[in-house]
Amino acid sequence: MVQKVTKGIKISVETVFEGTLYKNYQIQYAFGYQITIENKSKDSVxxxxxxxxxxxxxxxxxxxxxxGVIGKKPILNPGESHTYTSGCLLFSPFGAMFGYYNMVNISNQNGFRVHIPNFKLNAPFALN
Structure with a gap:
C-alpha cells in the first residue's frame, strides 16, 4: 500500500493484478486498484x-x-472516508499511475489539489 497526505486529505492505494486478455489482437494486462480518501482536516471537502x-x-x-470518481462526487466531513475500486489495462506487465483530485473546501469554496501517490502496477508472474 502507498499513501500520501495533501492538505489534510490522506490517499491510500492498494493494487491487484487481475489477469490478461486479448483485445484487438493484442495481449493486455488488467490491473485493479482500491483507493481510500480520508479527510483528516478540520473542514468538510x-x-x-x-x-x-x-x-x-x-x-x-x-x-x-x-x-468525480466512478460517477460520484463524494463529500467528506472531518474524520470521514470514501473508498472506491477501479482499474486499467496496460500493454505490458509493468506500469505505474499517479495523478491528483481537484477538491473544494465547502466552508470557504476554495479549490485545491490532492496528490495521488505514484503507485506501481506489476504482474506477479513477470517479477524476478
Missing amino acids: QLLSRHWTILDALNNLEIVYGE
Missing part, C-alpha cells in the same frame, strides 16, 4: 474531478481526466 497519468513499460502514456 468535496471531490470534484480527477486527473490520472498512466504509464506502462513500453512507454505508452495515457492521460485520463473527468468529473
Whole structure:
C-alpha cells in the first residue's frame, strides 16, 4: 500500500493484478486498484474531478481526466472516508499511475489539489 497526505486529505492505494486478455489482437494486462480518501482536516471537502497519468513499460502514456470518481462526487466531513475500486489495462506487465483530485473546501469554496501517490502496477508472474 502507498499513501500520501495533501492538505489534510490522506490517499491510500492498494493494487491487484487481475489477469490478461486479448483485445484487438493484442495481449493486455488488467490491473485493479482500491483507493481510500480520508479527510483528516478540520473542514468538510468535496471531490470534484480527477486527473490520472498512466504509464506502462513500453512507454505508452495515457492521460485520463473527468468529473468525480466512478460517477460520484463524494463529500467528506472531518474524520470521514470514501473508498472506491477501479482499474486499467496496460500493454505490458509493468506500469505505474499517479495523478491528483481537484477538491473544494465547502466552508470557504476554495479549490485545491490532492496528490495521488505514484503507485506501481506489476504482474506477479513477470517479477524476478
